Structure formats: C-alpha cells, structure tokens
Amino acid sequence: MPTEVILPRVDMDMTEGSITAWYVNEGDSVKQGEPLFDIETSKATMEIESPASGIVRNVTASVGDTVPVGTVIAWIYATGEAVREPEDAIEAATVQAPEVVSATADAPAVPSARELATASSRGANVGTRATPAARHLAREGGVALAEISGSGPLGRIVKNDVLAFVQRTTAAAGRSARLNRIWLQRGNAATIVLVHGFAAESNSWRPLWNAMRGAGMFADVGVLAIDLPGHGKSPDDDMSSLPEIAHAIEAVLTDEQVEQAHLVGHSFGGAVATQLAASSRVPVRSLTLLAPAGIGENCNWAFINGVTRANDRAALKAWLEELVQDATFIDEAFVATAEQQLARPGRREALERMANVYFRDGRLRFDITALLSSLYVPVRVVWGAADRILPIAHADRLAGTIAQHRLAGVGHLPQIEAGADVARVIGEQLR
C-alpha cells in the first residue's frame, strides 16, 4: 500500500494551503523525515517532511498551486510496488480525507496508518468500481477505466459510461481521421510526425523541412505534418482536452499506417505530442519538443489574444514578430499564410475557444511534467533563450534526465530561427 502525502493542516483554521517549493521530483526517492515540500500559511512557510521512505510518484500539485487541506498531492511507493492510476489516489483521498490535526506548528501533520486503514475499510481504496461489462468493454477498446467517470451507484462505471466515452473519443477520432495531414516525404521504416503549435499550421514546418533535407540525415524516413483541429485545413472541431486531441492525432497515424513515430511538437503541439507519446498505441520512438507548452505555468496571453483578434495585416505582423528574436524571419509569406488561416470562416472563433480552454488568462491549464517523467523514450527539448511567448525559465523545471538544447538569440520559433540546429537534434533522435 503506498503512503499518501497530503497537504496537511498546520494552522487551526486553515482550510487550504499553497505549495511554495518542492524538494523532490516525480520518481525521486526519499527517506522518511526528509523534506518534501514547503507550504505557505498565513503565518509562515512550513517545511513538510516525508511520511515514509520510498519513491515519490503521482505528484498532482505544483509550486504555486493552492490546494484544500487533506488533498493527496503525492504518493510514496515502496521499492518495487506497482504504481496505480492517479485518479484512484484522488478518489481514495477525497472520499474520506483523514482528519489531520497538528499539536504544534512544528509537527508535520500526516495521517496515521490507522486513519488510512479506516479510509480503506470504508471502501475508499477499493480501486476503480466498474461492472464486468464495463471492464470487458474497456479492455476490448483499449480504454483505461481511470479516464472514465462512472454514473452508477458508488461511482461505479457502467457499460454506458464506457460507450459514451468511446463514442466521444471515437467521434473525436472519427472527426479527426479527417484531420488534414501533409506528407512532406514518404519513407520506409519510421515516420517523423510534426505537430505545430497554437495558431500555426502544417505548412509552417516547411522551412525546417528544407533544413532537414540539407542535413542529409532523413533519406529513408517519412515526414508527416498534421493540422490540429481548428487549424490549417482541419475542421474546426472543439476538443477540450489533451487526450482528445492526442486520440485524434493517433487516429491519423493509424489511418496513414504509421508503424513507428518520432514525434516533434512545437509549443502547444509539444504538449499534444507529449500526451500522445504517453498513451499512443502506435509505437513512439522519440520525442522532440520545441519550446513546449505545459511545463511552466504562464504564457504570453497578450500574444495569443493579439494574434487571434488582429484585424489587419500590420497588426498581425506586429504580433507575429513577438515570436522571434530577429524580425526578419517574419516575412510577407509568413504573414500571408497566417492571415489566410485566420480568414477562414469560424476560424478565429474556434481559436478563441481553444485559447480559453487551454491558456485562459495566460495560465497554462495543463501540465505535462508528469507525462514526461513517465516516458521511456529519448526526450529532447529545444528552447530559445529569447522566447517571449513561453519563457525559457520554464525549462528549469525539467528533470535533469531530459536533454535540453538552449539556443541563445533564438525566440519562440527555433525550428525557423535555428533550423539547422533543430534538424540535427531531430536527426540524433533517429539513431
């Protein structure tokens, strides 16, 4: 049984706390009593110690997050213990959050083993409740029960819940089997899959593709660029979660009979690519992220709004120049392409809706750090030091095992501003 790490109550009338620092990352091992994280109270910042020895997993609150008292924010697994779906952990905690009272302000308040045991005996830790029919259907459809919420008694997942979920994602996938895709090159074994970012589209990869051809490392390989929903020539389907978009991309890969994928994602596309790498049934061999969204917490909201609402070419150009360090990269062709995309009927509205879901008020509403730490494929991250859309400081949060290529004098478009370097990084991923 893994040990819960909860946000403890350290003040008498405390109902929530915010995390101001983490001393460990996902996958680190800790000893009981070692510092895990800091929480800020009205009085002071408190260091919270680990309640057990083991490996930290399923961290669900980040620095800056405010979380109700008693919420499970991480789990400590004994070495060799099987990791469970994070949703189980949340369900376990919220159904019966153990009452935690600290005697003094110093003592870390951690639920006793007895309290945890009581919670489990009340059925809180029973795992995912699902009827046999629901389980069978989920198994057949390759769907994780943890992704589905149950409508039955005790939160039990019934067949209809699975069907509805599959229908939604299939519809999404079905719609997205219509996602527009461009084969820049057909190949034999592997395929490089390019996933663009917010408000871009597949043709924006062409400069990089030119650079890649120049590098001479991509003779045998396929290169496939896919338009996200609501972008390029894809339909304006609203997809309100990364998994949905990832499913949609996966459907294209299946449709195109991609056997092995090397994913390359830029900005928001990087988040999509990471999500896809974590859940794809099409084998993914490497992941290359260019200034990915979802590692840090904030982004340039003004830029996003500005681009989607720009009324004339001059205004648009001005916003687009925010993307790069050297404005000469934003040539007429670049602006024209962007303008053309925005001119499609319904496109601006679709982009605005998407922005509201994922970047509202400049805060990223998703976090890919946990997904990244669950990957076993080579991951490289390329970031321009002068990125004004997603600051390179985000990269400081990356685990040390992920290779970072920090490019001086480069903005948010390393694939254009430093095409040759990016091509080389991608080429190295193929080996």
Added chain:
Amino acid sequence: MECVEDKVDGTPAILRRVPESALRDALRKMILVRRFEESAEQAYMRGLIHGTMHLSIGQEASAIGMTMLLNDDDYITSTHRGHGHCIGKGADPKRMFAEFFGKETGYCHGRGGSMHIADVSRGNLGANGIVGGGLPIAVGAALSIKKQGRQSVVVCFFGDGANNEGAFHESLNFAAIWKLPVVFVCENNRYGMSMSVERSTAVSHVSQRAAAYDMPGATIDGNRLSDVLQAAADAIARARNGGGPTLIECETYRIRGHSKSDRNRYRTREEIESWGARDPITLFEKQLLECGFIDAAAVQVMRADVEDEIKAALDFAQESPSPEVGELTRDVYSGAPELTRQGVSQ
C-alpha cells in the same frame, strides 16, 4: 400362533419335508457366512477395509433359515448387518469382499460398501444403512408382486432397534390393510446399539406387535435352524397364497459388538459366553449328524471347501481394480449425460 416342534422319530418335521441336499447346503451356507464374517473381521483389523462393518456372527441360522426357501423371483430387504442375508440370497463372496475393499468389481462397484450390498437382478433389494429404511421398500416390492400377479414373496429383515421406528409401524399397517406378500423378520439380538430391547421396547416380545396390525406373529429360537425354517415355511406359504403378511421374531444374539468401534460396555462377558454356548452352527451340525443327514468327514470336506472359497474370494478382491475417479458421478441418474463433479452436463 405358537411354534410347536413336532417331531417324527425325534427329528423336527420340517427337516423331513425339505430335501437333504438343501439341508446340507444350508449348513454349508451357515459355515460360509461365519467364515466370511471372520475373514472380513481379519481384513478389517489389518486395515484393508475403509469405514466400519457390522458383523452377524452368531446369527447365521436366522439368515439362512429365512432365505433358503426363496428363489430369484422373491425379494429380500436387509439391514446394515446384512452379510448373512446376502449370502443366503445367493451373493458371491468374491463380489462381497470386492465391495468391502471398494473395488470396481464389487456388487456396488465400490460405491456402496458393506451396508449397501445388493443384487437386484437376483431379488436382493439391498442392505440398508438406515434403521427401518428397508421396511417400506419391502412393502413396496410386495405391492409390485401383487399388482403383477406373481406368486413371489418379500422377506424383510430388520433388528429389534427398528421395531420402534415409525417406519416399522407404518409398514406393517400398510402390509396388513393391503394384504401384501411380505414376511417381516425381526432378528432380535437383544440390543439396538447399546440399548437393550428390555429398555427400548414397550412389549416383552416384538411379535406381540403383530396383533396391533392384525397379522400372525411368532417368537422363535433364532439360533435353531429347524425352528427358523419351520416358521419361514409357514409364513412364506401364507404369503404366496395371498394370505398376507406375517411377523416373525427370531431371538438370537450377536457375538461381536454392534460395529468395529463397539467397546461392549453395555453387556457382560457372562452373557456373551452363555449365548456362545448356543452357537447355531454347532447346534445345526449336531442335529444333521444326529439325524444322519451328514457325516463328520463330509463336514470336514465342507469346511475345507469353504476355506478355499473364502481365500479365492479375498484374492479376487485384492487383485481387482479400483474405480476411476473420473467416474465419480456415473450412475447418479439413469442414461443421463455424464455430469461433472459440480453436476454440470458436459
């Protein structure tokens, strides 16, 4: 009806009315029963026999006397102490031992054991493990006989313990009201398991109960074959001729305990020894010798022959195969598809 021993030339009349060969055969059968029981006891004490057994040593005259006049169309029902009845009705010691050893060649293919020996095709409807269990069945068989217009009879054996069971009373009443061809034979060996018949039974003779059911009843010396034979002949003739049922009480004694786990705490050594002095085989052998129906040499030959038969039977049983575990649920139903252990059709 009182049993009167009418003698002609000092010989009980019945012995003159029955062929000599039948009498010699009766003696042989009694010896066979005795040796069979003793051998079974030996085998048991050597750990060759599963469960327990109920020996009828000392009750041979009752068993043989009541069955020697029957043929294969007649039926018997027997008790848990029924080895003698079965041999009397023609059972083969080979197949009896095989059954005790749980072998496939036993009368019940190893499924029944000592208490359920039967050979329905030859009229043995089976020993029964329930005290009083055989009485209603015997009456049912008698009902079939009557319906089928046959001259057959049913001899229904039970002990003094059964005579207080509801089944005894219900069965005698049924047999009487429907005038069925059944001879009820109570082998009163004085004890149920440990309870003496004096303590268990309201009447001093079981045969008194015949009056309650308006049928003839008689108490006889169950250790004298000639007495048993006389009573049997009368009752069987009455039944065959449509005269209805009779209740015969054979007073006898079991030399051994109730079963192999009996510690004989409920009776005295003196009692056991005094009955031992009235061994029915000794008595009958003596009678046949005195009447000139057999000589000592022939008896010796007879005994040796019985030994051979017993030995051959034991060998047969030991060499026989055990049942296959896969056939566990065979014969639960007739002609049904094979069921699994859980009763699921395959």
Added chain:
Amino acid sequence: MNTAMSEVRELTYAQAINEALAIALERDESVFLMGEDIGVYGGAFQVTGGLYERFGPERVMDTPIAELAGAGIAVGAAMTGSRPVYEFQFSDFATLAMEQIVNQAAKMRYMLGGGVSVPVVMRFPAGSGTGAAAQHSQSLEAWFAHVPGLKVVQPSTPHDAKGLLLAALDDPDPVMIFEHKLLYKSKGVVPEGYYVEPLGKAVMRRQGADLTIVATSIMSVRALEAAETLAHDGIDAEVLDLRSIRPIDRQAIIDSVQKTSRLICVYEGVQQLGIGSEIAAIVSESEAFDALDAPIVRLGGADCPLPYNPQLERAAVPQVADIVDAARRLVGGRI
C-alpha cells in the same frame, strides 16, 4: 413438444394434471397412484377427481396418513417394476418422508452401483397464498434440488403441468413435481392426447432486451405481469421460466444474461440459500459474468415462517409490484 392435430381448448392446471394421470394410467399398466384422499374424495385439491371411478381402487390407492411408509412403498414398488405416482397432500409433509426420498430413492441407483433405477414420481402441492399458514404453505423445492439423484420440476402453466408430468412418468429416475396451489385454478391452452415437455429445459416466456428475469412456478406468471407494466415504462424485460431446478438449464440462463446484461431471480422459496442463489452463482461462474452491467438481484421469500394474516402473507413472498420495483431500480442504475 409434439401434438397431434387437436382443437384449441383451455383446461385448468388441475384438470391438465388429471388428464395426464388418466392418459398415463391408460397407457401403462404399471402406473398407479397413491396418496391421502385421492380416491373417492378426488384429492385435497381435486386433482384426481374421477380417476378412482374410472380406474378403480387398485390403480388409485388411498393411503393412511403415513407419508414415510407411503413414499417408501412407492420407492420399493418403483424398484420392482411398477411406476407409482405418490401425491403428498401438502409439500410440507415431505418432511415426514425425507428418509425415503433422500436416503433411499435418491441414492439407490448410485449406492447399488447402477443395478437398479427408481422411476417414482412424487407430486407436491406447494406455496402460500391460501391462508394455510406456516406448516401448510412452504416452498421446499430447493432442499430437493440439493440432492443428487433426484429430479425436481415446477410447472407454471397447465400446458407444462401435463407435459412435465407425462415426461416424469417416462423418466427412469425419481422426479419431484412441485405444483403451486394458487395455480390449480389457472387456465391455459392444453393440447389433447399424449405429449411431453422435456425435463431440464427452461422456456422463454417473453423476449426482451433490458433485463432478464429468471423465475420459477407462480413467479413466472407474476414476472410476466410485471413485464407488461414495465413495458409501459419503456423497460423491455425478458422472462425465462426455469421449469426445472434439477437439472437446471444453465445455458438458457447464461445466453439470456449475455444478451441483456442484467438479472433478477424471482422465486417463492426463502431467499437465503434458495434457487436464486444457484442462478446467481451460475451466471457469475460463466462467460455471462463479463456481460453483467449491474449486481444480480434475488427476490425470494422472506426470512420467516409463512404468516397467517393475509397482508403479512402477501408481504412474505415476492409480488408483481416487487418485481416491477426491482426492475425499475435495476435498469435505472440505482442498484
């Protein structure tokens, strides 16, 4: 089921049994009836009326009140070439004959190594609803279904009452027939002449898609009524009349639950350790387990002796409203 060309006519359940007995007595000399008051009186539930007059006292035999020997005589007669039908006046009185039914009839064939069969039929008027109270209202069929060597059936219609009885009389093994008292006056189409309904086979009374109701005896009738009401709610119930509880038609149950994914078992015997427990276990052990989209529901008799007061008596066993309510909650995802 094979019928000669015959006019469509309705008989009561009791008349159907009577007709079956008459046909059997006519066809086979070895068949005869035994029971208390079955002769001139015509039987406590008037099932054997007229048979005594037609076939005489040798074929229709009144017995004294002596169930143990009565049943045992039937066993002994069956072992020796006869085919008796023993009628218990109330199923509750089977308890007096348990020795001969369970220790003798059920076990003879097996204990004796297959050398004999016991082709006896025993009939039991069973069930509650007549105000006969605790000792005259029980549903004990599950006890008998628990005994290897016996066969146990519960016809729910006049058609089946005749067909199953005729099949039982052809069966070489002991067959226990439990007839619900409240069904004796129920009417249904009964073909003329000889026909059999096979033992061990359930019958689908109503096809449906939303849930399966497996029912026995009078509960089959109530389940059909409930299905009519449920249809108005847009709930399509499938009703499987088990008919035979030893042997049980497992495949019919499994197939139905695989189709509908929900199961209610309805039976009058006490709920605990009753036939519904077996049905639920069968499903849980089978491929139908993966089709279940909700827990299995058992509706059985209450955990008390049958009471005398009529409201209590009704409340002690499942009624149509109980079946409707359970089905609504089950299909509505509230169970």
